[in-house]
Amino acid sequence: MVWCSRETSRLLCPIGKIKSKRQQAIADREQDLLVIAEQIMEREGFSALTMDKLVSACSYSKGTVYNHFNSKEDLFCALCIKSMKQLLHLFRRASHFEGHHRERMLAIHFAYRLHAMTRPTLFLCVLTAQTPAVREKSSAERLQQQTELDQEVTKICTSILEQAVAAGELTIATPEYVDALTFASWAISFGSNALMSGDCDSGVIERLDAEKALLFNVSLLMDGMGWLPLSREWDYQNSWQRIGSELFAAELLAISDMDKAPISQF
Amino acid sequence: MVWCSRETSRLLCPIGKIKSKRQQAIADREQDLLVIAEQIMEREGFSALTMDKLVSACSYSKGTVYNHFNSKEDLFCALCIKSMKQLLHLFRRASHFEGHHRERMLAIHFAYRLHAMTRPTLFLCVLTAQTPAVREKSSAERLQQQTELDQEVTKICTSILEQAVAAGELTIATPEYVDALTFASWAISFGSNALMSGDCDSGVIERLDAEKALLFNVSLLMDGMGWLPLSREWDYQNSWQRIGSELFAAELLAISDMDKAPISQF
């Protein structure tokens, strides 16, 4: 009957950053717990992640775990946040790609796809965290943190768009159109990745086609924006590969290793 | 420990369509159950939907309910299917809109947005059903039916695209590009709607701006496809309104009534 069983987690952690050694230890432990939770999901499937299982897999007691996450859903939300933080790091790297601004935005999309591929489990946590069942039962703090991360991501995209406008690559009617364009970019990327993740079993989209599809979709959208150089004037396939080799060589190597020895893809 | 507790539901329902009066009755009952499940979600929230609650809210016993849905997740999958069927009906209507083909495709997107607005609960079921936790525990039959519906939807989009090509509104390099364009359309619509549903609480996107954003995103994408007439040559804002008044007047009326007396919006 209770809507949100416990508003905040019990662990004292004032408002800003970590203060004492102790709170650092608590924060570290939280990361440990998230890693363990992720491992359980990868090993036994998504629905096998249970609070009881997490408790017995870690070296702490139930109460302690519940001091970190006030419900199973809150745990999912925490995993989503972890995922978004990683994504943010990739985005920051992508935003400094050497090239014109449209290529930089493309690098952002590359990073997103990369993240979906290298950390499928975490990526799916983001999808799961959009679900009302999860949102209803997550703590207010974590939901807040989630929207803050959202805004950070948005800021990166917005900034690239603004630079493109300043550089004359892109023309917009009014300043607030930047937000609309950011949203459109976000939507095409989210939509493509989400649908591809969902359908990867049913095989509508082949694994290797997925990257092509994303590049294709993004190119259409940016052409629609009139973002120069248009795809007919520039080889973005080549840009895509350059992004991979210049920015994310290590991550791509990890993927091909995964394919060779598929451990967790049952 | 069991991966998929029960492969098929126990109710005898061969392969094709309904045969006897009896099986018709069973199918009807299933629809009743879905309606009740939906009501529970609307009244008490998403996470309040419980098998026990569904059982006590309907006039049947637990065993009977479990003969229809072999798990809670399977129930979600069934709700998703119901949602997609409704969507399909709207799409069929949309695909006959009086206008050029780009307007027809726009009508499809309109229908999607409309569905997300008129039946938010069911729409969110689709989102939930994409979640691995749900997919892992749904019955094979239902997952199958889901992909079939997916294909039907795809077929409608594909058909419009092909007609557009035939009419000279759209030029494509090779025939299989039609699939890529269909996927792109689907992705932008899914992405936009999903993000807007998720953020509607946090207020990044205002309720009334949502429609504008979708129209905007779709227009960008179609312009990128080079689908004539381009948005600078045609007033699609006007088309959008025409679609509303000529095709979905009844549904729009229902929405404005909802706004006046918001019953189920918690």
Next chain:
DNA sequence: ACGTTTTTTGACGATTCGTCAAGTTGACGT
């Protein structure tokens, strides 16, 4: 009317969730 097949029932065992009173820890003042 009677045997067979299909469906329904609801009590039951197994899981999972989330709580809380009692116990432990360690930071801090003296």
Next chain:
DNA sequence: ACGTCAACTTGACGAATCGTCAAAAAACGT
């Protein structure tokens, strides 16, 4: 060094939920 106390941890516990199954009921065929 020691006592104190707030903060943290523990794990047994009750409640809620899940999904099953043997027995009862209903439907069906002859």
